[in-house]
Amino acid sequence: MSNNAVANEHLLTKKDVRKAWINWMWVYLSTQNMERMQAPAVVRTMYTVKDKLYPNNPEEQKDLLVRHMEFFNTEPTWGGLIVGIALAIEEQRAMHPEEVPNELVSAIKNALMGPCAGLFDSLYQSTLIPILLAIGIGISAETGSIVGPLVYIALFWAIVPTTSWFLFYNAYKIGLNGVNQILASGIKDKIISAANIVGLTVIGAVTASTCNVKTGLTFTFGESLIDVNAILEGIQPKILVLGMAFFTYWLLAKKRVSVNKIMLIMLVISIVGYFTTILA
């Protein structure tokens, strides 16, 4: 029973957690640096709750901030949920200094920042943002319509900060165990798999809308002129774009050619293609 009473105690209100989250989202990369990456932002976040955790205790407040000056790096927008967990641990630490060792928060942050970076980089940076951009570009690439950028902005603000707050606050509430469960269970793989389907399909469409590869080859058979490009377009519109897309992927993923070298290769292909009229 006494355990229950402990679990229900709180030093921080939902408002305090929200304030911490707003500060985190504000500065998470503001002084991004080679040495300790996002550490200054974690310190700033802890700073917002220092008076609630250790009222009138400058020494403990200082220790709290110094504790978080260590290296920290993850995907900050959604992976910031780690900071939510850290907040919960620090709250427990403030209430029960003897039971919660100082090393705990550091161990938790170090254990979670890698997996969270992996999961949220692939969900957020490589899937969600490209999809939203692809929608905007798909709308406006040819017409220059103002709708595309506005749709992107609306979708971004409807989805990203709300999700971030949801993850941060729930991570704070359920603490460590819940997050570990999600990271360990098959749900993570299922989410990525489903997100990939949307991402790849939309990217396929936008590849078709933004890229163009045409051949200028023509042959004359007796009287008739044969336009190779027209024949290829008849088989599958933009089939050369598709071929070139897979060639680029093959170079990048299978041959591990760097992006700058691929640009050079494309430049050479363009020059040779132009003078041989293979490309137009």
Added chain:
Amino acid sequence: MSFIQAFLIALLGYCGARWSVPLWGDNGGWWTVGRPLVAGMLIGLILGDVTTGIIFGCAINSLYLGSITVGGVAANDINFAAYIGIPLAMTSGASTSEALTLGALLGALGVLVWNLVKILNVYWVHLMDRLLDQGKLDNAAAVPFYGQLFLFVFRFFPIFLACYLGPTFMQGVMNSIPAWVSAIIGIFGNMLPLIGFAIILKQCVKRNFEFIYFVFGFILFTVFKVSVIAILVVSLVFALADFRYGKTSEEGGSNE
């Protein structure tokens, strides 16, 4: 370009740079005004031609669609590509593929600034260490805000100077380009975004059969002429089916 126009573009460019603080951090910055798609619209507003701005923004953004930073390391710098590339292309009357080629060049150049600022910023971490040590907690917690100085200097001034002084220079360059060079840039520029898409494919495709989704989207657009929004909805149906009825891959569970 007038002083005021260059000033506004440079200010937005700084706000849209990664790590920038004024627009609630990366939320309003890097992920909103920092996207070339949005930058194109804003630069278009400043220069009085929204349509061209957005078309150039779309072109440059498609190249950088998949450009992400892994562990804080950037492959290309989207910020200069957008905030120098789009204004210069607009004021010099470039074509879309010329704008794209310019953006790609600037993107490669901007990585230098990216890495430089990241090294210089180590200064602020050490300053924070010292301030905390001295018990100046308020001051230490303010470092993430005034520690923006280096980022501001290395984003605002290059963009401002390039926009203010660049157009005349660029116009000279554009006028002296022979026809065959423009044709090659046209071919090259239409191919360039494939790199952005290849990066996405590399990140997303775990099993080869997943390429079918990419081809599916490609065909829906080219053969069936379906809009991107409709394609999104169709793909969501497939994703939902996969999530609800797909089996969790036992064998490929923990391949990290």
